[in-house]
Amino acid sequence: MICIFIYACDACKTVTFHVPSQLDAGKFVGRVNLEECLQSPDRIRSSDADFRVSEDGSVYTASAVLFSSAKRHFTISLSNAQEHGDQKIQVLLEHQTQALQPSHPEEKVLRRAKRRWAPIPCSMMENSLGPFPMFLQQIESDTSQTYSIYYSISGPGVDKAPLNLFYVERNTGNLFCTGPVDREQYDSFELVAFAATPDGYHPEFPLPLKIKIEDENDNYPIFTNSTYIFTVAEHSRVGATVGQVCATDNDEPGSLHTLLKYSIVQQLPAAPTLFFMNPTTGMITTTTSQLDREVLDKYQLNIKVQDMNGQHFGLQTTATCVIYIEDVNDHLPTFTRSSYVAFVEENTVDVEILRVSVEDKDLINTANWRAVYTILSGNENGHFKIVTDPKTNEGVLCVVKPLNYEERQQLTLQICVANEAPYYRETTSRSAVSTATVTVNVKNQDEGPECVPPVQTVRIKENAPVNTRSSGYKAYNPDTKGSSGIRYKKINDPKGWITVDENTGSITTFRNLDREAESIRNGLYNVTILATDEVGRTCTGTLGIVLEDVNDNGPVILRKTAVICKPTMSSTEIVAFDPDDPANGPPFTFSLEEDSDRDARRAWGLTTINDTAARLYNQNDAPFGPYTVRVRVTDRHGLSSVTPLTVMVCDCITEDDCSLRGLARTGAGDFRLGKWAILAILLGIALLFCILFTLVCGATGAARKPKPLPDDLTQQNLIVSNTEAPGEDKVYSTNGFTHTVGGAGTGARGTMGPGLIHGGQETIEMVKGHQTLDSCRGPGQHHVLEACGPGRVEVDTCRGAHSEWRSFTQPRLGEVRFPEPPARPPIPPQLPT
Template structure:
């Protein structure tokens, strides 16, 4: 199938508006000779009628010329009418002349305009179809002008299948614009294959349509494959270019160089890209203020630059440009839009601050400080409240003593001159200052020979003031030997009158005398000693005693000074040993180091001489002193003395012969460290025993009373089911402890970390003696003896009861107990605890290894066992 235009009868309506169908006949041999454009018979001025491919003739033409002035040809080959024309019944043609100046190439393109105002017949005769040249079933490009005004339906082209020579063929189409949105835009005549458009199309909404054409016989047979049928919508310049913003605001700094970039504007056009319809050109229409012209705009990029270096913010700080953008590359018939561009001129520091007056005068009273004496002002044309305007003041000359300071008032930009160090009229009556001012921002005017700093002179007159006495220097000293005689007189503090430069007429008195050692003469300021001076007194630091003196003149003005009395040392203190107690562990050491000190100055102190101050021959025989250095000796024992405390008197003599005896308490101890010996001996009495305090005895009695209450409460009626059970008891160790009353003896034992199992047997009573003996792994209660029986319960042997003549099991022994026997055991326990309390109230021997504990648990009733612990704790560290 191929596209064809019927040559039959001509029918249709004349085209009322512009209708363009462009068919360019491009043969390889005559591509530069002839182009045919099908146009309506009536053409308006400045209308697009077609496009010629110029590059097929000359790739880079530098000159394009039309032989007919009614037509204009642009660079992309677009052909426009310059005037309104009407085609005569005859065809009209013109020639496009192309030339390339670089290679001197010239070519011509012949353009023929044909009238196409009638629509072909609705039907074609069969003979005409049969006589057609055989065509291929292939797509032929088809196009239509956007926004066409008809007449509608508008004929586009004819599609036909070669099989129509042998079959009756029906044609149909599908796709966007037919059975898809936009619906019913295109349709095809079933019998002829003529393709029509029913209404105008906007290219900006639909750039093209991809239709599918079908050829089939009446009985549904399809001799051809579906044919893709593209329809391109030709663009019309119907969209104005639009700026991205209605008003652009840019800033450029004053005094900038020519060609400095100000900003860039941008516009968009909805027409077809890469065509003359979207080729935009920018320009400046107007500048306000108009003169001088300071800005230019690149026609294609929209970049605005400066064309002059005469921008001065202090003259004009804002410019307004009216800018234009036009399509068709700026051709007069192109569509255009305007916008506004505001250009602010940024400030630079091209104006330095200047003083409003070249000189200033001020006055200030002497001895005043932190007062404002002058304000100076400057002028600056730069932008207010910016670093280019804010001033920095400095004093250039005349402030070598640092009496003045100048700062900037941030609100007024004034320079504030203040006195920060008091002036003395007697020394200086007038001061001349040179002050300068610059901006916070550096001066930026290039090539200028002017200095960036403005200067002025300030004359400050110092006014005299009636001053009080001056205590200068504030700290004065005198030297006096300590222990000097009372009523000794010495120089004191001296103040003076700055007016007369003398001390006459000044009165003195004490303001502070911590120890009350001196008095002050009212007229001369001299001091008199009224108490003994002691350089080694606790509050004296570095041998200097400070008193405060208040000096006043006749008008009542005062000043305060300090008099430091330097106490010269005398040898009035003998050396001594500050550490009065010394411990020597005989197992690890045989001596101790003794250090002496002397409160006096080093000249009256070491080297020291150490000696034993006792005439007792036993002390001389037992102890020896060996010198270590000028202030220390080593004390050692001789002849292996026994453990215990000793008193060793030692005399220490300084270099000038002044001595002092220190009685040293020496403790010889069986220990590893001195601290260990101190802990062990701290809880002992003189005979090695330990006394229990009243609170420990009270705690034991309360525990025993609580035990009795629980025992009597827990005893049920059925005594035959009650048992007395002794739990594991922590004993002291491998040795044993025996407590005794009326022969109830006690033996010291060693501790052991091993667990101890205990057993309680029946008591044995003999001569009223009650004994409880605790041994590692076994405990025997010998408190009641009856009928020659001796009962022992040894839990480590499996819970048997051992008697004098036989051995019973624990259960048998329990079953054999009667209520009376149980009561007897309770009596035994009561009597035993009473004996223990009686013994502990006097003393309890103990070992040094640590605390002892006796645990007694009474369990009653096999079904519900109740327990009670009775603790007796001894700690040698605590002493109870």
């Protein structure tokens, strides 16, 4: 026994424990009153890893401890996070070398006492009937002979759930139980017994006290399922696994109460016995290899499980096990007849001519039952096929390629049948496969004419003379292999070029044949011919007339307009096309026509790019405008044609940007005004009338009140303006004499009549006073402007008026800027007609 002395237990002071020289792991060392040092500590730590401290202050060894010296100490740290408290208790361990001191100081004799403080085995039967409280045992310390000892216990069943199930008498140490216990809920209780003197001294270690609850066989074994369903293949070997059953028992494991035994109580049908159940594992296996689904496809077993290793007084439970026999392909399909006869008319296809049936005992609508038919021989030319009807499992023999009575009147087929699934035995001889013979008789059919081949061709030169005769289309009678009695008729002649001889099928040209005609592709012209025999049966064929090319078309330039954008380019590419066959086409020769405009011949030149294209280039710096150049293109055989080519020389970046601003050259020195040019002229005329009207009105006012004119009369010119309204910087004087538009300097303003243009701004001054503008009195006369001050200004407006006006306005008309018209779409190539 280990004796422990506690010399001090004051709050937060050193606590001394006397211990033996060696302590095992988990041994109780002593108890420290933690609450006197810190109330409700939420964290307790030991500075020595060999010792641990529980919440009630009990100190235990965490591992085996061997004292190498007489003393050892460590610190217990207490902390409370809410109260921010932190305390420490010093624990001193001293190696015990003396016997216990007696409780009375006057007794000086040292004696060794006998000790009986050790775990005592204790148990009780579950579901005990009492009476309660029921005495279990007495715990007693040998120190009770020397000290007055009080006993107490703690742990589950005392101060932990279930509460108050056990208690101990304080003075005697008698342990009692207050009620029955279910072992399946609590199989044991781990209690701790304490022995203390009235003054709190613990002369003994706390005693671990385990109370074991003895098991009673009060639980039936229970199957995991009330009904088990298993499947096993028919013809399985002996000992093949069918399935396994399992049961559980809540009684004490490892005892007879949970030692289970399985058995088969009954098999339905009873005989013969086919299954065996292992009594220990519950595994069900086969006892024979004669399971046959075709005989019986389901068995039922009534099974039992019993504890106490199957003894008659053990508790037992039953369940049901259903075993299904799984089908395997152990029966081959067999034909119901060994031979069949079928009939089919010649020239028929995709028709059913025969159905054959088989017998199979395997499970219906499974791969073991579904039949697969095969033609073994007699179908070398592929006239037949045999398929399976999925509903009836019959074999359906069909004709997929027409038969010819004249070639063969009877055929013999050999067919066989098997299942989709392989036979359950690995090796099966070919003789075991069921076969049958099918005799197919071909019926003769009165056939109509045959258009063979369906497409026939003849060759005729294009532009051949009308009434040119050629061989045509031929149909045949399959019975006679001749064409006697067959009539021909055309049913589609797109251009009406030919006629067909009714008796012979030959053709005669009705019009000139043109290989380059529209809808003729690759020189082939198709005519559909209908052939009819004497009884009205028909066939249809196609006669392809191959039109042999004749060099009857000269090459032409499809694009009649070319654009040269200066200064980015000085030439343009022209491409020629010849509708004739390539043998009568490229390479082409390009040249300028002799009757071209002389200026054009001097200005333009040609260089060859490839067989079908040439480059037209400008030999000198031709001004902007349109030019007509006639280009002759000649094919390899000398046939040529002339194409008038319009070349537009423009100030542009791309061809789509080319615009002559309304001017297009139309002939020898003639010009045609564009819509924008006409609009500009109309606006100029309107502006001119407004100026003249203002001038006349101003002259009338000037006669009444003369006003001197400025000296810069020479700048009085009328020009076209695109300004439709005054800008924001227009200024009007309040006296009505001066109106200025724009920001031009006043020193450069016009001084006469309607206005003057300065840098794109318009300045108009209205002169009020005694100005007079006399009308022209004849050629050579002058208009006279009367000024307010001395002197007068004369403007010669009649002599040379037209020439001066033209010379002034013509250069400035080019300065007029109007919105550019939308870009013209590219000119599509013109195909020859």
